[in-house]
Amino acid sequence: MNNEKDDMLSEETRSFSLDGKLALITGASSGIGRYLAGVLGRAGASVVLAARRKAVVAEEAARLREQGGQAVGIAMNVAETESIDTAFDEIHKLFGRRPDILVNCAGVALLKPFLEQTPEELDVVIGTNLRGAFLVAQRAARAMAEQGGGAIINVASTAGLRPGGMLSSYGATKAGLIHLSKVMAYELARNNIRVNALCPGNIETEMHREFEDAGFAQALVKRIPQRRFGQCKDLAGATLLLASDAGAYMTGTVLTVDGGQIVNSI
Template identity: 45%
Template sequence: MGELQGKVALITGASSGLGERFAEILSAEGAAVALAARRTDRLAALAERVTKAGGTAVTVKMDVTDIPGIQAAVAEVEQKLGKIDILLNNSGVSAQGKLLDVTPDDYDFTMNTNTKGAFFVAQAVARGMVARKIEGRIINIASLAGLRVLSQLSVYCMSKAAVVHMTRAMAMEWARYGINTNAICPGYIETEINRDHWQTEGGKKLMQMLPRRRVGDVQDLDGLIKLLASPGSRFINGAIITADDGMSAF
C-alpha cells in the first residue's frame, strides 16, 4: 500500500506531459485520481491505463479560464470520489514573442490560464479542505521561468512569477487550516509538446547551454511529487523548489 492510500487527488492539465505523469505517480502511491483537462478524449485513455494498473480514476472536463466551470468540476470530483486531499495545480500554456509584439489576446491567453486559473482552482479546492478540516496538500507547478527571465517568454515568466508569490501567500494564509501549499519550478523537461524542438538547431544550441547539456524527463519530478503529496511533507509549507538540474544556479 502506498502512502496515499485512501486519499483523493485532483490533477489539472492531466491530458498530456507532466500532468499525465503526475496522475500515474499519485495513483501508484494509492490515491484515487481525478483527471481534469479541456481535452477529455485524452483523459479517457489515461483513466483506462490507471484502472488497468489497479488504480481508481475519474475524468472531469475543466477549462481553468472558466471560473464557474472550475467550481462545477470540483463539485463533480467530490461527488464521484469524495473529499479532495491533494491538488496538483498543473494547467499551463505559453505564448512566445517579443514584448513589443505582445497583443492583449496573447497576454490574456497566458495570464488567464497560468495565474488566474491556477488561483481559482486552488481557491475552490481549499474551500472544501477548510470546510472538511482536511490536512490538505496543494502543489502548484510554477517554472524556472518564474525565477528568471527567459528570452521571448516574458509574459510566461510573469505568469509563473505570480504563481511563485501566490504559493507563498496561500501557504501563509492557509497553514492555520492544516493546508500545505508548495510550488515546484521545473527547468527544461522534454514532453510530447516540445520533443521536436530539441532536435532543431535552436533546441540543440539551447541544450548546450545547460549545466549537463541535457534536458529532463517527466520522471525526474517523481520524487518531489511523492514527497509534497505525502504525510511526510507536514513541515514543508511555502517552499519554492527548483528541479532544473542546476540551471538556476547560473
C-alpha cells in the same frame, strides 16, 4: 538493532504513501500532468485527471484503472469559473468528498518577443497560468479547509525565477504563481493546508517541443549543468515529497527540478 533500523526505514518510506487520499491533477491530458497522475495513483491515491480534452483524460484514467489504480477523467477548463465549479461538483458526486491533494498543472506557453505579444495572447496566458491556477487552488483550498487539511502543489517554472527571452508573459505568470504559493502557504497553514511551488526546468513534453522546434535546443542544453533536458519522471520524487506526509513540515517552498540550470554560472 538492525530490526529497529528497518522499522524506522519502513516508517519513513510509508510516509510517502498516499493511501486513502483523493488527488486532483489539472492539465492531466498531456505531458507532466498526465505523468504525475500516474505517480500519485501508484503511491495509493485515487486520482482525478482534469483537462479540457475530456476524451483524452478519460482514456488515460481507464489505462490507470487497468493497472489497478482508481482513476477518473473529467472535463475542466481552468480559464472558466463555471467549468471549475462544475468539475468540483462532479468530483463530489463521484467520490462523496473533496480532494486532499491538488496538483495545479494546467498551463500554456507563449514563445514570442515582448514587442510582438498581443493583448489577446496575454489574456490566454494569464487566464490559464495565473487566474486559472488561482481559482482552482482557491476552490480546492476552501474544500480542504472544511475537510481538515490538504496539500497543494502549484506547478510554476524556473522561467518564473529567472528571465527567459521570449517568455515575458509566461515568465510573469509563473513568477506570480510562485508568489501566490507563498501567500497561500502563509494564510492557509492555520487550515492545515500546505502549499508549495514546483519549478521544473526544461522537461521534454509537447509544450517543450515548441522551444526545440524554434531551434533553441542546443543552446538551452549548454546552459544546464547536467547537460540534458529533464523527463517527466524526473519530477516524480519532488511531487511525492510535496504531496505526502513525508513533506509534512514543508510549506511555502519553491522547489526547482532543473538539472542545475538555475544555479548556472553567470
